[in-house]
Amino acid sequence: QKEVEQNSGPLSVPEGAIASLNCTYSDRGSQSFFWYRQYSGKSPELIMFIYSNGDKEDGRFTAQLNKASQYVSLLIRDSQPSDSATYLCAVRGNNDMRFGAGTRLTVKP
Amino acid sequence: GAGVSQSPSNKVTEKGKDVELRCDPISGHTALYWYRQSLGQGLEFLIYFQGNSAPDKSGLPSDRFSAERTGGSVSTLTIQRTQQEDSAVYLCASSRDGLSTDTQYFGPGTRLTVL
Numbered sequence: 001q002k003e004v005e006q007n008s009g010p011l012s013v014p015e016g017a018i019a020s021l022n023c024t025y026s027d028r029g030s031q032s033f034f035w036y037r038q039y040s041g042k043s044p045e046l047i048m049f050i051y052s053n054g055d056k057e058d059g060r061f062t063a064q065l066n067k068a069s070q071y072v073s074l075l076i077r078d079s080q081p082s083d084s085a086t087y088l089c090a091v092r093g094n095n096d097m098r099f100g101a102g103t104r105l106t107v108k109p
Numbered sequence: 110g111a112g113v114s115q116s117p118s119n120k121v122t123e124k125g126k127d128v129e130l131r132c133d134p135i136s137g138h139t140a141l142y143w144y145r146q147s148l149g150q151g152l153e154f155l156i157y158f159q160g161n162s163a164p165d166k167s168g169l170p171s172d173r174f175s176a177e178r179t180g181g182s183v184s185t186l187t188i189q190r191t192q193q194e195d196s197a198v199y200l201c202a203s204s205r206d207g208l209s210t211d212t213q214y215f216g217p218g219t220r221l222t223v224l
Contacts, residue, residue, distance in 0.1 A: 032210050043200060043215035051210055088151060096165060101151035
């Protein structure tokens with residue numbers, strides 16, 4: 001079992017819709033959780049992080065964390081074509097950061 | 110500097126040669142990470158430096174890989190006797206103090222191609 005699992009996609013949504021990205025992790029001792037966006041040929045850039053159960057909102061983005069279910073998600077409201085990218089879920093333990101393989105999102109105009 | 114920088118941006122080498130990849134973290138950041146990303150894959154953790162502590166080398170795939178960090182700043186990742194499966198983008202990231210909620214900032218990466 002992979003430590004951090006994501007659906008590889010591609011996930012395709014129409015412009016203006018809500019995109020829902022999901023991630024599960026295996027290490028119950030994980031402390032913090034990050035969502036990164038990576039455009040093709042570019043480096044990952046942080047969207048947001050969350051470390052408490054519940055929801056955390058930042059503009060059009062909402063991260064949701066459920067530690068009991070070992071599940072973290074990212075919702076993108078009012079999706080735009082510029083949101084088309086690969087979204088990486090990352091889980092932080094004591095020293096290292098473990099990344100999922102990413103979900104490729106396409107927002108169609 | 111304004112961000113994490115890495116050099117070279119691209120490196121093509123022949124199988125069996127050694128390569129050195131360099132990372133300059135953001136000034137003042139004490140934590141530095143190396144990752145590897147193969148085509149279409151997620152990031153694979155390689156090694157983590159925090160201040161003057163012994164590095165966490167748990168992610169290094171073989172003893173051909175080594176890294177050092179001089180003076181708590183610049184880091185060099187060395188791959189000896191390169192193999193074709195070493196071809197990937199090598200990403201460096203730094204963070205302020207390595208705490209669990211600390212944000213990592215990534216450099217542009219070095220694309221390594223082993224022929």
